[in-house]
Amino acid sequence: xxxxxxxxxxxxxxxxxxxxxxxxxxxxxxxxxxxxxxxxxxxxxxxxxxxxxxxxxxxxxxxxxxxxxxxxxxxxxxxxxxxxxxxxxxxxxxxxxxxxxxxxxxxxxxxxxxxxxxxxxxxxxxxxxxxxxxxxxxxxxxxxxxxxxxxxxxxxxxxxxxxxxxxxxxxxxxxxxxxxxxxxxxxxxxxxxxxxxxxxxxxxxxxxxxxxxxxxxxxxxxxxxxxxxxxxxxxxxxxxxxxxxxxxxxxxxxxxxxxxxxxxxxxxxxxxxxxxxxxxxxxxxxxxxxxxxxxxxxxxxxxxxxxxxxxxxxxxxxxxxxxxxxxxxxxxxxxxxxxxxxxxxxxxxxxxxxxxxxxxxxxxxxxxxxxxxxxxxxxxxxxxxxxxxxxxxxxxxxxxxxxxxxxxxxxxxxxxxxxxxxxxxxxxxxxxxxxxxxxxxxxxxxxxxxxxxxxxxxxxxxxxxxxxxxxxxxxxxxxxxxxxxxxxxxxxxxxxxxxxxxxxxxxxxxxxxxxxxxxxxxxxxxxxxxxxxxxxxxxxxxxxxxxxxxxxxxxxxxxxxxxxxx
Amino acid sequence: xxxxxxxxxxxxxxxxxxxxxxxxxxxxxxxxxxxxxxxxxxxxxxxxxxxxxxxxxxxxxxxxxxxxxxxxxxxxxxxxxxxxxxxxxxxxxxxxxxxxxxxxxxxxxxxxxxxxxxxxxxxxxxxxxxxxxxxxxxxxxxxxxxxxxxxxxxxxxxxxxxx
Ligand SMILES: Cc1ncc(C[n+]2csc(CCOP(=O)(O)OP(=O)(O)O)c2C)c(N)n1
Ligand SMILES: [Mg+2]
Numbered sequence: 015x016x017x018x019x020x021x022x023x024x025x026x027x028x029x030x031x032x033x034x035x036x037x038x039x040x041x042x043x044x045x046x047x048x049x050x051x052x053x054x055x056x057x058x059x060x061x062x063x064x065x066x067x068x069x070x071x072x073x074x075x076x077x078x079x080x081x082x083x084x085x086x087x088x089x090x091x092x093x094x095x096x097x098x099x100x101x102x103x104x105x106x107x108x109x110x111x112x113x114x115x116x117x118x119x120x121x122x123x124x125x126x127x128x129x130x131x132x133x134x135x136x137x138x139x140x141x142x143x144x145x146x147x148x149x150x151x152x153x154x155x156x157x158x159x160x161x162x163x164x165x166x167x168x169x170x171x172x173x174x175x176x177x178x179x180x181x182x183x184x185x186x187x188x189x190x191x192x193x194x195x196x197x198x199x200x201x202x203x204x205x206x207x208x209x210x211x212x213x214x215x216x217x218x219x220x221x222x223x224x225x226x227x228x229x230x231x232x233x234x235x236x237x238x239x240x241x242x243x244x245x246x247x248x249x250x251x252x253x254x255x256x257x258x259x260x261x262x263x264x265x266x267x268x269x270x271x272x273x274x275x276x277x278x279x280x281x282x283x284x285x286x287x288x289x290x291x292x293x294x295x296x297x298x299x300x301x302x303x304x305x306x307x308x309x310x311x312x313x314x315x316x317x318x319x320x321x322x323x324x325x326x327x328x329x330x331x332x333x334x335x336x337x338x339x340x341x342x343x344x345x346x347x348x349x350x351x352x353x354x355x356x357x358x359x360x361x362x363x364x365x366x367x368x369x370x371x372x373x374x375x376x377x378x379x380x381x382x383x384x385x386x387x388x389x390x391x392x393x394x395x396x397x398x399x400x401x402x403x404x405x406x407x408x409x410x411x412x413x414x415x416x417x418x419x420x421x422x423x424x425x426x427x428x429x430x431x432x433x434x435x436x437x438x439x440x441x442x443x444x445x446x447x448x449x450x451x452x453x454x455x456x457x458x459x460x461x462x463x464x465x466x467x468x469x470x471x472x473x474x475x476x477x478x479x480x481x482x483x484x485x486x487x488x489x490x491x492x493x494x495x496x497x498x499x500x501x502x503x504x505x506x507x508x509x510x511x512x513x514x515x516x517x518x519x520x521x522x523x524x525x526x527x528x529x530x531x532x533x534x535x536x537x538x539x540x541x542x543x544x545x546x547x548x549x550x551x552x553x554x555x556x557x558x559x560x561x562x563x564x565x566x567x568x569x570x571x572x573x574x575x576x577x578x579x580x
Numbered sequence: 581x582x583x584x585x586x587x588x589x590x591x592x593x594x595x596x597x598x599x600x601x602x603x604x605x606x607x608x609x610x611x612x613x614x615x616x617x618x619x620x621x622x623x624x625x626x627x628x629x630x631x632x633x634x635x636x637x638x639x640x641x642x643x644x645x646x647x648x649x650x651x652x653x654x655x656x657x658x659x660x661x662x663x664x665x666x667x668x669x670x671x672x673x674x675x676x677x678x679x680x681x682x683x684x685x686x687x688x689x690x691x692x693x694x695x696x697x698x699x700x701x702x703x704x705x706x707x708x709x710x711x712x713x714x715x716x717x718x719x720x721x722x723x724x725x726x727x728x729x730x731x732x733x734x735x736x737x738x739x740x741x742x743x
Contacts, residue, residue: 132594133597136598140648141648161648193648195590195647195650195651317646319639319646322639323639
């Protein structure tokens with residue numbers, strides 16, 4: 015059947031199993047929106063800013079594991095998506111972003127609302143396409159989804175000129191695509207796996223270091239089985255939280271700049287470090303020369319460029335983490351038929367780690383007069399559903415959430431790790447809630463970052479997205495203030511948000527419920543009421559203003575040089 | 581260490597800027613770069629000369645391979661490859677030096693492609709080391725202009741190298 019390019023695009027989305035998209039109309043996508051008007055199989059959500067639309071698609075993708083889809087018009091609509099795309103790119107989130115473009119005949123003429131979005135997004139997408147002929151559209155869409163979700167996932171942008179949306183063509187959706195320059199290597203080399211397991215089972219002080227790749231690769235179950243079999247302690251990055259249950263005694267929690275004392279000590283003293291789906295980010299390693307100084311490093315990753323990028327690796331395994339972990343478990347069962355023997359072999363190491371845990375557990379000083387932000391996070395965990403989804407913004411509140419919430423399930427933490435994008439949390443929560451209307455979805459924000467995308471309150475209320483918004487209000491750009499306190503003699507240059515905002519009235523202005531806690535004994539009450547209230551609720555907690563996120567490894571220092579909570 | 585790397589890419593618009601953007605975005609060096617279509621019209625071949633230690637060169641080849649439009653990357657080992665480049669040089673050639681320029685051109689089998697009473701323009705092809713040796717001999721005579729293709733490289737032996 016013949017149809018226009020706009021309709022073909024929607025048919026392609028349907029074939030890819032897309033049920034929800036986030037988009038904002040404009041001149042060069044008006045034809046697409048006209049088709050959408052009568053296309054009932056896809057739910058379209060209108061954010062109030064294209065950046066938020068992309069973050070919402072990103073939150074949707076992180077929570078579901080499916081490809082998130084966002085639409086924007088050409089020019090300003092397209093440039094507004096950049097922060098969202100770069101955020102997804104840094105965290106390897108599968109997404110397809112469709113932008114309108116001026117008609118092909120006008121491209122390059124500085125036409126009204128023309129931006130070279132292909133050029134602009136080249137360094138922050140996994141790949142991008144300009145569609146010049148409607149006949150190519152189905153193949154390009156098939157490729158876009160294939161590239162976005164396979165190998166190391168990432169955002170793919172498709173730029174669709176207005177005349178291509180209007181042109182007619184027969185619609186055939188290809189079953190498969192063949193891209194000769196793109197062949198992700200998925201199966202870990204069996205010999206390498208064998209060698210790795212030998213090295214690991216001979217280790218006296220092994221540690222597993224887990225990154226976001228384990229979540230993206232849906233390998234949490236395989237990871238847990240492998241780690242439990244050999245009783246190896248597990249530490250995760252921010253992106254890896256949820257891949258291994260934090261309530262398990264083998265869990266060391268977070269490592270790196272704001273990691274636990276015992277995770278950083280374990281990594282600094284281990285003899286074999288098993289990095290899985292992680293990329294040795296500088297926030298994780300601290301001073302690279304003294305990172306895991308005594309360890310042989312095994313590195314499993316689907317992306318060959320991650321391996322040996324910034325640290326030496328003794329045993330690289332390129333492959334899908336799930337496949338490799340399953341093979342590693344099998345090999346471990348062979349090398350170590352009696353699990354107890356292997357577990358006992360590292361008992362002294364486990365005991366040493368227990369000693370570190372006892373010496374400096376994660377802690378903070380509770381107060382009876384002011385609300386401690388860490389306390390709010392602990393109460394949120396205690397009073398929410400076990401499968402609740404938590405989005406965060408970026409700043410101190412993000413680190414406290416990572417440190418104190420206690421994640422046990424993959425895809426329950428949505429947080430901008432690589433780019434560290436303030437303004438991410440609220441729209442990401444919105445996207446997750448659209449994907450899972452029945453689950454509890456909350457976002458923990460700072461007072462600063464919340465204001466970067468607060469217009470999305472309108473989207474949330476309009477679409478009855480039952481998002482619970484938690485604001486840890488310290489009336490500071492807290493994380494920057496902390497650095498100024500520690501490294502700039504408390505010169506709080508432009509970090510005090512002098513204007514007090516009435517967040518309750520703000521919530522009400524959008525038609526949401528607003529609640530506030532100013533005293534410690536109001537915390538539980540507000541949380542309970544917030545979760546019990548039907549519909550979107552903003553819960554503001556006036557927290558201790560100058561609380562610091564600790565432990566902290568100063569930027570560029572070794573992981574052992576932690577500033578600890580007193 | 582200098583490396584000459586050949587990259588076979590889809591002959592599509594924007595591919596060159598992906599390759600170049602990778603180098604500038606990640607702070608890798610490019611000493612020279614040439615690009616042209618191959619005998620297969622759907623493919624172009626880029627030859628680039630870059631520098632770096634072993635780890636950097638490994639990253640460069642991996643990053644190039646990661647680009648969707650890149651089909652193959654070969655980091656040629658000098659002993660298994662033949663490198664050639666062409667230069668066009670305009671040298672001042674007045675009374676005393678006219679003969680000297682021609683003598684040098686002759687030694688390096690360069691061709692004279694343009695003559696004026698004040699200059700010769702030469703065309704020389706060869707291994708990069710040979711070509712630069714000629715240029716260095718001409719330099720003191722008054723080099724007015726120099727343009728080079730940068731090296732291209734092909735493997736030794738009977739085996740051809742396609743997609
Ligand atoms: C878009 C953007 N701009 C600036 C920053 C730098 N930055 C990181 S954390 C932070 C402070 C965030 O303040 P707030 O949202 O109130 O959270 P808090 O740290 O107080 O919990 C800033 C400005 C950033 N990460 N993102
Ligand atoms: Mg704040």
